Amino acid sequence: MISQGWRAAIGTVGAVGFCWGVAGAVHLGFEHQGGNGRGANYYGLPEGGGAYEFALLAGFIVSVYSAPGLLRRSAWWPSLSLSVGAGVGVVAVLTLGREPRHWIAAALLWAAGIAAPLVHRFWGRHHPVRDAA
Structure with a gap:
């Protein structure tokens, strides 16, 4: 069984990685990667955005x-690890730029950081996961 401290630390690392990847994706923007002639069109980060893509994917998972x-x-404090990740994302996105897209991303990350403890308060605490004995 994993302790609440380890669970919160892992959640913090994941949220920080995901939000840092979001900040890099907002800053670099997506570009059309082209297709192979069979209708396979997709978008991705431009060249040099590999670290952001990895952080985005690994942090999301x-x-x-x-x-x-x-x-x-039942404890409230582990939900703050998601808020810490969102706070790091806000700082990262505003460090990378001050265009309207950066401000919108920062506002969305800020709202997600505030929402995590509220979700715990109004929903999670009333529907707890039962630990196996």
Whole structure:
């Protein structure tokens, strides 16, 4: 069984990685990567955005895996790890630029950071995950 401290630390690392990747994706923007002639059109980060793509994907996977364990517990403080990640994302996106897209991303990350403890308060605490005995 994993302790609440470790669960919160893993959630923090995942949320920080995901929000840092979001900041890089907002800053670099997406570009059309072209197709191979069979209708395979897709968008991705431009050249040099590999670290942001990795952080975005790995952070998303870790965050999605750890979010239920952070939000659906009787203790309130593990849900703050998602808020810490969102706060780091706000600082990162505003450090990279001050265009309207950066401000919009910062506002959305800020709202997500505020929403995590509220979700725990109004939903997660009333529907806790039962630990196996």
